[in-house]
Amino acid sequence: MGSVEFEGLWDPEPGWLNTASYGLPPRPAWEALQAALSDWRVGATSWEPWDESTIRAREAFARLVGADAGDVFVGSTVSAALAPIATALADGSKVLTDDVEFTSNVFPWKVHEDRGVEVVAVPGSELVAAIQPGIDLVAVSAVQSSTGVVLDLSAVIAASKKIGALVVIDASQALGWLPLTVDGIDALVAHTYKWMMSPRGATLGYLSPRLQERCRPSAAGWYAGADVHGSYYGTRMELAPGARKFDQSPAWFSFVGAAPALELIEQIGVETIHRHNLELANEFRAGLNLPPSNSAIVSTSLPGAQEAFEAAGIRAAVRDGKLRASFHIYTTLADVHEALTALKPLT
Template sequence: MDIAGLWDPEPGWLNTASYGLPPKPAWEALQAALADWRVGRTSWEPWDESTSRARESFARLIGADAADVFVGSTVSAAVVPIAAALPDGAKVLTDDVEFTSNVFPWQVHADRGIEVIAVPGSELVAAIKPGIDLVAVSAVQSSTGVVLDLPAVIAAGKEIGALVVIDASQALGWLPMRIDGVDALIAHSYKWLMSPRGATLGYLSPRLQERCRPVAAGWYAARDVHGSYYGPVMELDPGARRFDQSPAWFSFVGAAPALELIEQIGVDTINRHNLDLANAFRAGLGLEPSNSAIVSTSLPGAQEAFASAGIRAAVRDGKLRASFHIYSTDDDVQHALAALKPLL
């Protein structure tokens, strides 16, 4: 597939781990919807069709049934029904650098005896042992770029009957992922899925759906959305849609074409492109190759050097973080290395 011209990045954008850049189909769809909104040209239903398209595309990307996919606004809100379903005294295991959207929703239940146990990522699998009720961890760590050994986590969780809840926000869109053996997989789409902020999608296994109460249920979670506007009669959707939060229309208008484009290009193709660039950057820094599109390194003065060269990256947990996606180029790599050369 010829992808030339689908993005318009200014040179030096190495910060997709903070937010992704929209492809032209997503940008144009969003502008058209905003133009309609400005003058009242249409009702909301055409915008909401994008929510269904995004749900179905997300399901295909992770090998799930769309009936087991819910939509929302943030990862932390998506985790709330799962945390609320944990029994008093349950133990949750996580990485000690886990992004707090997948930590705080468990910790707020401390008054019920819910305990969050945080260990270094290298010790996570070994720590999945009897007494752990749920493992909550990212498929790719935001601060370090470390890619989770998901098969090992799933196998260890299965052995003791622990639930496995995965935050895929830093993975989905460049890292091939499947839901086999996972109880929940949730991703915000504004990073590697290159969508507007405000569109979160998640998978809930049928067994987990049965354990959870749809505590945020509203009109959009009903079996008949248009028949659920008023009154006390509640008939929720029988599938994961009963966990839907009423969607931010314009976020999903941008998300649907972005996710569909990722399908067209192919996650495997994106993965190879991103890793080639990330490993070229790592080689230039004298680092060993990695399996991550995120490069995290301690290099004093790097932030200032990047700023002077017009390169946009990030600093996380005291380290420089550069991230490479499908619109990144070899010129971006060389420009970044040239900026850092005096520091090496």
């Protein structure tokens, strides 16, 4: 299937180059959410139909990353999803990360410093070489939020395997455009509101069976019960098997939007989205005399770029003093050319 068949499923105002901040909903997600909001407004339904979306989102996510749905949990944010893993680390453990890592994958480890957990941060280009005996866990993004750098995941997995370190991947800037599976990974979490084009508040995660055994489901509530509807009251606790015991009770409307968005990504195909996004990102790079790259996020120092974009009505971001432009399935060649025209006087 080509991306052309799916054109018209989004309604972006021209010039949205900021999916790395948040993605735009495809029509099926938008319509499902509006329908749920209408029902909510007048009390037309009980909540269980909304929760069906959580189940669909879990299953679509599992298929997307090549996992068993029984090893996938739902939550609200990346940092909260990582917290139970951090709690499972032994006192004095060493966690390795990238020195520009987004803090939702840094602070969950760092809050354990008082019991000797140490977070070591190195430049991304040195990360694989730094995976040496003494490191217990590597926590890193598949695609860096501020720079767009794509992780050499197979090298990280190979180096970690050699020393027995756990691999924890934040795929929030990757899933939805970068082909990725959980093979060789111990935990992978992703917030869906960027490249998976969902409302904020729907996070999904994979936990390997060996890590599930080590972690305490510290956020367990009624939704983590083996029988969800039989777990509302009282002190008897029977948690769900597998990763579902790590579920946080879902933000219904976020998942109502997430399920159709994830299913649409599957329908279009990540490979197709990947090709489209790189084509546009590299067209943009060529216009700035930058060599082609493998990322849907372009980060570059160009003094005055922010002002030029603002004047032209182009919405991108500035991260770490650099312009960050991102390109997704609904971005068009016209968007790219408009952006390049706005930057022309600066290049």
